[in-house]
Amino acid sequence: MAEATEVLTPDSPEAAAAAFGEGGDVTIIGGGTIMVPLVTHGVVQPNKALILADAGLEGVDQSGTTVTIGAMTSVSALSELDAPLGPCAANLGDSEVRDQATVGGNLCAVAPPEHPTGDLQGAFVALGASVRSTGAGGERIEPVADFLADRDNRLVLDVTYEQPQAGAFESLDRPHTHHPTPLAVSGARLADGSIQLAATGAAPTAVRLPSAEAEASDPDAAGTAALGDVRLVDDAVSSAWYRERILPVLVRRVLEQLG
Amino acid sequence: MKAVGARLPRYDGVGHVTGQTTYxxxxxxxxxxxxxxxxxxxxxxxxxxxxxxxxxxxxxxxxxxxxxxxxxxxxxxxxxxxxxxxxxxxxxxxxxxxxxxxxxxxxxxxxxxxxxxxxxxxxxxxRPTLWDVREAFDSDAAVVHRWGNWYPHFEDEMDRRQIRKGDIQKAFEDADHIIQGVYRPAAIExxxxxxxxxxxxxxxxxxxxxxxxxxxxxxxxxxxxxxxxxxxxxxxxxxxxxxxxxxxxxxxxxxxxxxxxxxxxxxxxxxxxxxxxxxxASSTRAPWHMEIIDAVTSDGWILGRKMLTLHDSGAYARFSPYGLTKHSFHHTGAYTIPHLHFDGYVVFTNRVPTTAMRGFGVTSVSFAVETHMSRIVDELGLDPYEFRLKNANRIHDTSPNRISYTDPSTVDVLQSIAGATGHDLAPAYAAATREPREGEWLPDHLVDQISTEGH
Amino acid sequence: MAKHTGRGLAAIEYPSGMNQNGDPSQAWIKVKPDGRIDVFSGTSDIGNGAKTIQSQIVAESIGVPYDWVTFDNSNTDSSPVCTGTFASRATVIAGNAVLKAAEEVKTKLLEIASAEMEIGPQDLDIIDGEVQARGAPSLTMDVADVAAAATYGHGQLITGTGAELNAFAAITNSETGEVDSPPHAAISYAACAAEVEVDDETGIVRIVRMVQAYDVGKAINPTLVEGQIEGGAVMGLGLGVLEDSYPYYPSPDHRGSHFGSYFVPGMEDLPQIETIIIENPSATGPYGAKGIGEMANNSQPPAIAAAVHDAVGVWVTELPITPERVLRALDAKAAGGGQPRREGKHIVFDEELSVNSVASGISWTSDS
Amino acid sequence: MNITVNGDELEVRSPGLTSLLRVLRDELDVVGPKAGCEAGGCGACTVLVDGAPRRSCLTAVAAIDGAEVTTVEGLGAADDLSPVQQAFVHYYAAQCGFCTPGMVVAATHYLDSGGSDDRKEIQEALRGHVCRCTGYVKIIEAVAAARGGNFDLTTTAEGGYTTVMTGDAK
The missing domain is CATH 3.90.1170.50 (Aldehyde oxidase/xanthine dehydrogenase, a/b hammerhead)
Incomplete structure (x- = not known):
């Protein structure tokens, strides 16, 4: 490991934003579950690293129907929340990894070539959540889906969503030790009554399933329609063929739960 | 106190639980x-x-x-x-x-x-690669090893491991059914x-x-x-x-x-x-390709077995020739079959070389043989325990290499499982033992399979 | 859209010791002046419990408490040859080597005791660290005192050596595979009944229960035997439904390189495991023991395959029985396929997998 | 940087992004935690950081400056085993022993935080810890029974679902 790495440990959100500046050359260590192994194995060799452990970015704030989750909130702190986010969080990794992994890290997770990652992304997309981040050009608030499309050099501060009327989460569960979720579907009946669906493991990052949403009143038809919204691939944990078979099932089950 | 048979603690157990064991x-x-x-x-x-x-x-x-x-x-x-x-x-x-x-x-x-x-x-x-062991013998297959695509065995100019016993064609002629299947267990780490x-x-x-x-x-x-x-x-x-x-x-x-x-x-x-x-990059258990053709009678005797095995060795031989030989010695499983025709090849591919793993050479054949047995049971409408008990190795039965068994327990383990799972055996099968065959347990086709030589 | 349960059975056998033999193990033992026993063996303990089992054999054979025995397999300078810990040979082959060494130690201890006690060695035995006269249990001498007498009185070092080697079993006819002698040290037997639950919508197979019986010859330590059987069962479960180094075999694409992408069985995969230990002694192993460490993962995959068929009526004969393979088989069945070709007395399964379909350089049929 | 390891306050000189596992093993010579994968996948390196179980391979040491770290060595000594350590011996929950340091630490935390003897709860709590030897059966039995301690360490427990049939009985 490079002795030269400059390690910063800001002690407030403002200090974190200041230390991050415009990003670029800064590696962010949230819980460490993604970045530390990459540093250990020499895949990433940071010049400057920002450790957010003491930056005061954690916490779940529920005021009225608005839920705001700090970037450094652990995944396990979400597991008691309503669906889809709670069960989605509870489905991730194991209890130790959930204690350590953070919301911000999960939103920034890039799928390695072997399997999907970023389990929470789908739940946030379904919830219509927005991400507040900082970096070049200052603070930005945008829908999660937009953030996922353009998240280089951003420091996540928090995520906000309106409590939905109902939510559901279904994942393909192949029981083994260290769960990457090969495929999962999150759904929410939002405050305005509309239904939003999103899938994890069906494209490089989580994707909305607008075609399925359009058929939401017919869960079977919606399941089939969902296949038009995704880019399924073969990887180490599942074939595209199998994902194609299971995605409609998960969509159907989610819609049945949403009622 | 007696040491053998006692549930003594691990010699190094305290070291393990305190983190003191030195790896x-x-x-x-x-x-x-x-x-x-x-x-x-x-x-x-x-x-x-x-x-x-x-x-x-x-x-x-x-x-x-x-x-x-x-x-x-x-x-x-x-x-x-x-x-x-x-x-x-x-x-x-x-x-x-x-x-x-x-x-x-x-x-x-x-x-x-x-x-x-x-x-x-x-x-x-x-260079071109070879992945499918079945294609290794094709004239247009990439050649991936200086010895050719399969192991030459360096003995008696045999390019494979063979077992021959009895007369497999007679077994097929005498059989009521000839049942064929393919079995392909995976490489694992x-x-x-x-x-x-x-x-x-x-x-x-x-x-x-x-x-x-x-x-x-x-x-x-x-x-x-x-x-x-x-x-x-x-x-x-x-x-x-x-x-x-x-x-x-x-x-x-x-x-x-x-x-x-x-x-x-x-x-x-x-x-x-x-x-x-x-x-x-570390070696794996080998993937295997096995084809079994069994000659069976309607009342559940296995008269003969013809078997082809392709053992995916990966890029180099390592222990694979040993594993294939062991495999061939055990290709009848826990049963006595008089007519045998086995051909096995160690095939080279561009996989990480495969090597020994728990059950080496036999894990594959256990899967193939037992799944095939289950299929025969299903096709012929037999009882899964009784079909196995009938053909089970008994004392003085002989192995594929013509070695006499001294202490086989196929009968014992099957009866124990039947008892533990509440599967009722017909009286004759409940009373079966591993003792040498006689009477109804010694049909004509097994008479010459009995020997007291070897152990 | 339902879950189906099924049961399957398998019975297997497996040899102890290297195939065709020729695999030596050796050991030596020395006795300290207080009667404590130092065993030197080259057998690696890979978790199987070789240190424990061999120490138990020595304690039993000499007649001293287990905690009198120290076991050193730490290096090749002090320990003699052991071919290694594989081929289910650590208990049977290497166990015989330490047994022979221990028997020699006992003989020498009794010779010293005989001189000290003025009783013929044939009339003495060692029980729990004490030399006792047969038929007169009040006439005793502590092994510690015997060892001290050997060291300081008789000027002797009490040692024992043991070597076990089963002669190489040569193939005398490579056409037929005949061998000139038994090509194994012993054979163990086992059976497994597996109960599974198959989800016909996702194809996921869960193993619910495994009942297993093993003939171990003699359980030198029943707890360690259970450990082998339980650990093997879960490894067999992995073979059956989870693990694959080449998920797209024969293609080498998309290999899993870490615990998230290669499916090692985890704690939540664990079914109910019930174990039956049968002791039909072997003629060759120490105290009748047979080796079962390796076979312990051999019976589950075929039992699971049969159980899956029992549950949903399809045969999956490529391992592991992944959800995808189950669904593809169910699809084929629903489309009226997936059945063997029946022609006269021929019943031919899996034609699409056979060399007859895939290759031109080799074929395999019942015709000669 | 400083961390307290098993009661000893120690200075850390490794670069701040060094994993806690490598700091413990390579700088401080605390080798109980094992490098099974160095990617969070196996649990052999789990330690307690301020009382909470953490994969030390996933933890940058600079993120825990000043923390109290407890490794398996800190739970008990050979002549003073903790209840969980005793249970692992008595129930034969360790075979090769390489996963044991992490397993024992995680099980200790599970019980100390009120975990029950329910098999399913134990499986859920420890599911991220890989053991390739035991099939987990005896690990679960050990954790379920561990709370009281005071186990007879001269013998081991009979398996929960075992029948032994001798040759004579057959």
Whole structure:
């Protein structure tokens, strides 16, 4: 490991934003579950690293129907929340990894070539959540889906969503030790009554399933329609063929739960 | 108190639960270097250039070891049995699988070793590959091994392992049913929790102390001494405490190369494989392809078995010829079958070489035979226990190699399971024993299968 | 859209020791002046419990408490040859080597005791660290005192050596595979009944229960035997439904390189495991023991395959029985396929997998 | 940087992004935690950081400056085993022993935080810890029974679902 790495440990959100500046050359260590192994194995060799452990970015704030989750909130702190986010969080990794992994890290997770990652992304997309981040050009608030499309050099501060009327989460569960979720579907009946669906493991990052949403009143038809919204691939944990078979099932089950 | 039969605690149990048990990676020695390997990034290629001079100049690098440093480059796992070797310790002119070690860099720390690996100049000219063992015999198949695509066996000009017993064509003629199926168990990883690791210390008396996770200290001692061309008393393996093996640590995968680096650097060197290397570059259990054709009677006797086995050895032979022979000896499973015709081939592909793993050679045949048995039961409407009990090995039955069984327990284990799961056996089957066949248990086709010779 | 349960059965056999033998193990033992026993063996303990089992054999054979025995397999300078811990040979082959060494130690201890007690060695035995005269249990001498007498009185070092080697069993006819002698040290037997639950919508197979019986010859330590059987069962479960180094075999694409992408069985995969240990002694192993460490993962995959068929009526004969393979088989069945070709007395399964369909250089049929 | 390891306050000189596992093993010579994968996948390196179980391979040491770290060595000594350590011996929950340091630490935390003897709850709590030897059966039995301690360490427990049939009985 490079002795030269400059390690910063800001002690407030403002200090974190200041230390991050415009990003670029800064590696962010949230819980460490993604970045530390990459540093250990020499895949990433940071010049400057920002450790957010003491930056005061954690916490779940529920005021009225608005839920705001700090970037450094652990995944396990979400597991008691309503669906889809709670069960989605509870489905991730194991209890130790959930204690350590953070919301911000999960939103920034890039799928390695072997399997999907970023389990929470789908739940946030379904919830219509927005991400507040900082970096070049200052603070930005945008829908999660937009953030996922353009998240280089951003420091996540928090995520906000309106409590939905109902939510559901279904994942393909192949029981083994260290769960990457090969495929999962999150759904929410939002405050305005509309239904939003999103899938994890069906494209490089989580994707909305607008075609399925359009058929939401017919869960079977919606399941089939969902296949038009995704880019399924073969990887180490599942074939595209199998994902194609299971995605409609998960969509159907989610819609049945949403009622 | 009696020691044998007692539920005594593990000899090393307290060490395990306190973290005091010392595995190879836990030894500490002053001045130790860390090693990192250059491994092939391609499945099959000629090496057209290999230049380590820039790597040797990387700050912190103390030694770079390649094939030119190995006194005896090729020494086979079965060389002790007089079987020719085929695998270089470090790749020389060619690589035949992705992950094959080409060079080892020993440096002050892993970062410098990794930089050293990156500085090695190497060029490849890729060659065609072979993956499907079934296609290895086709005239247009890529040739992937200097011995051809399948192992020549080096005995009696046989290019395969054969078993012949009785008259298989007569069995097919006499059979009421001829049932054929194909069975293909996968390659799996050993996944010991401790990855491959060794640490070698050059001693002041010229000896090498080799801290090793080998499952087989003396086997490894022989392999290392052969490659290094030194007598056994120049080497001391320190080991015996292994963080899981399952067959994957018989191969002596890291010790010799680490020893060469330690000798060249004149410093202790440790080479610990990452989990990624363990998954991708360490040997696996072999994938197998098996085709069984059984001659059976409507009342559930197996008269004969014709079987083809293709054993996916990967890029080199390692223990595969041994595994195939063992497989052939057990291809009737826990049953006595009079007419046998078995052909088995060790087939080379561009996979990571496969090797021994728990149940070596037999795990595959157990799957094939027993699944086939279940199919016969289903097709003929038989009882799964009774069909097996009928054909079960009995005392004085003979094996495929014509060896008499002295203490078979097929009957006992089946009856126990029937009892434990509440499966009612017909009275004759409930009363069956492993004692020598007689009466209804000795049909005409088994009369000449009884022998008291051997054990 | 339902879950189906099914049961399957398998019975297997497996040899102890290397195939065709020729695999030596050796050991030596020395006795300290207080009667404590030092065993030197080259057998690696890979978790199988070789240190424990061999120590138990020595304690039993000499007649001293287990905690009198120290076991050193730490290096090749002090320990003699052991071919290694594989081929289910650590208990049977290496166990016989330490047994022989221990018997020699006992004989020498009794010779010293005989001189000290003035009783013929044939009339003495060692029980729990004490030399006792047969039929006169009040006439005793502590092994500690015997060892002290040997060291300081008789000027002797009490040692024992043992070597076990079954002669190489040669193939005398490579056409037929005949061998000139038994090609194994012993054979063990086992059976497994597996109960599974198959989800016909996702194809996921869960193993619910495994009942297993093993003939171990003699359980030198029943707890360690259970450990082998339980650990093997879960490894067999992995073979059956989870693990694959080449998920797209024969293609080498998309290999899993870490614990998230290679499916090692985890704690939540664990079914109910019930174990039956049968002791039908072997003629060859120490105290009748047979080796079962390796076979312990051989019976589950076929039992699971049969159980899956029992549950949903399809045969999956490529391992592992992944959800995808189950669904593909169910699809084929629903489309009226997936059945063997029946022609006269021939019933031919899996034609699409056979060399007859895939290759031109080799074929395999019942015709000669 | 400083961390307290098993009661000893120690200075850390490794770079701040060094994993806690490598700091413990390579700098501080605390080798109980094992490098099974160095990627969070196996649990062999789990330690307690301020009382909470953490994969030390996933933890940058600079993120826990000043923390109290407890490794398996800190739970009990050979002559003073903790209840969980005793249970692992008595129930034969360790075979090769390489996963044991992490397993024992995680099980200790599970019980200390009120975990029950329910098999399913134990499986859920420890599911991220890989053991390749035991099939987990005896680990679960050990954790379920561990709370009271005071186990007879001269013998081991009979398996929960075992029948032994001798040759004579057959």
């Amino acid at each position: 190879v990676d836990d030894f500490r020695v002053h001045g130790m270097l860390w090693a990192k390997a250059l491994r092939s990034p391609v499945h099959h290629a000629a090496i057209t250039k290999l230049d380590t001079s820039r790597a040797e100049a990387v700050p912190g690098v103390h030694a770079v070891v390649t094939h030119t440093d190995v006194p005896q480059l090729e020494y086979g796992h079965l060389s002790g049995l007089g079987i020719p070797a085929d695998e270089p310790l470090l790749a020389k002119d060619e690589v035949r699988y992705m992950g094959q070690p080409i060079a080892l860099v020993a440096a002050e720390d892993l970062e410098a070793a990794t930089a050293g690996v990156a500085a090695i100049e190497i060029e490849y000219e890729e 050993h996944v010991p929790m401790e990855t491959q690791v060794s640490m070698v210390v050059p001693e002041s008396d010229g000896r090498l102390t080799i801290h090793s996770c080998t499952q087989a200290m003396y086997f490894s001692l022989g392999v290392i001494s052969a490659h290094l061309q030194v007598p056994l008393n120049k080497l001391k393996i320190v080991g015996g405490t292994v963080g899981g093996g399952f067959g994957g640590k018989v191969d002596t995968a890291s010790e010799t190369i680490t020893a060469l680096a330690a000798m060249k650097a004149g410093r202790p060197v440790k080479w610990r494989w990452t989990r990624e290397e363990e998954f991708l």
